[in-house]
């Protein structure tokens with residue numbers, strides 16, 4: 393056969409293969425010995441792939457644009473792996489964790505994928521994607537069980553917040569059959585597509601190729617108290633941090649407390665009392681790394697940092713009050 397024709401045939405065959413291949417890349421999901429586990433991850437993958445952009449646009453206003461962009465960029469490259477008897481899972485009692493940079497590992501011995509609700513798996517996956525995108529976390533992030541029940545996790549931690557919001561977005565989408573939608577923005581506004589500076593109200597168009605969009609050029613281009621962070625790549629608006637865990641770059645980005653490692657945290661006990669106005673027994677733990685608010689007079693099983701955080705004669709063992 394004429395090599396040219398052969399080549400053409402090969403190219404056509406390849407094109408057909410590509411076109412008929414499922415949307416989900418075969419190597420996205422790995423190491424799942426149970427067929428049900430793989431199916432569960434495929435379903436979660438399909439939901440996230442379809443909804444990530446809309447979710448970030450409608451339900452994740454607490455995230456700075458640069459993290460949203462990072463999540464969008466990382467998701468197609470992220471591998472989902474079943475990890476059966478991983479020592480790390482057992483030791484830390486994790487449901488999932490970030491493996492090497494672009495890998496999410498599911499602790500299938502701890503977290504039964506085949507049994508879990510779609511939205512639970514979707515929430516968990518987006519949580520881990522938040523880590524892949526390097527979103528700043530609370531000082532006690534990994535002690536979610538302790539801290540979610542009390543004060544610090546959830547609202548104070550952007551990644552837990554992300555999981556929670558994604559879960560409710562998913563439920564809403566499934567239950568009502570429609571997803572939250574954004575109010576249409578007119579062209580020229582921040583976040584809309586552009587080709588050149590003059591397409592934007594701010595007169596600033598940044599990014600590459602298809603992801604070029606209008607960005608802020610000045611503080612005045614950002615709503616309310618936010619300021620414009622200028623950087624290589626894309627400028628973005630930093631909202632004023634109003635609570636613990638909110639994203640910040642400088643102390644002045646935080647209404648209360650200080651900025652440590654890109655999160656607003658407490659500096660004094662008074663900050664914690666303002667952060668959590670409904671809790672009176674609370675103090676600020678100042679430590680190397682990130683400060684955090686700690687409730688005091690804690691009962692058995694509740695979180696603590698030192699013995700005096702516990703009520704009565706209870707001792708603080710492994711960050712929980714016990715007798």
Ligand SMILES: [Zn+2]
Nearest residue numbers: 519523533551
């Ligand atoms: Zn986490």
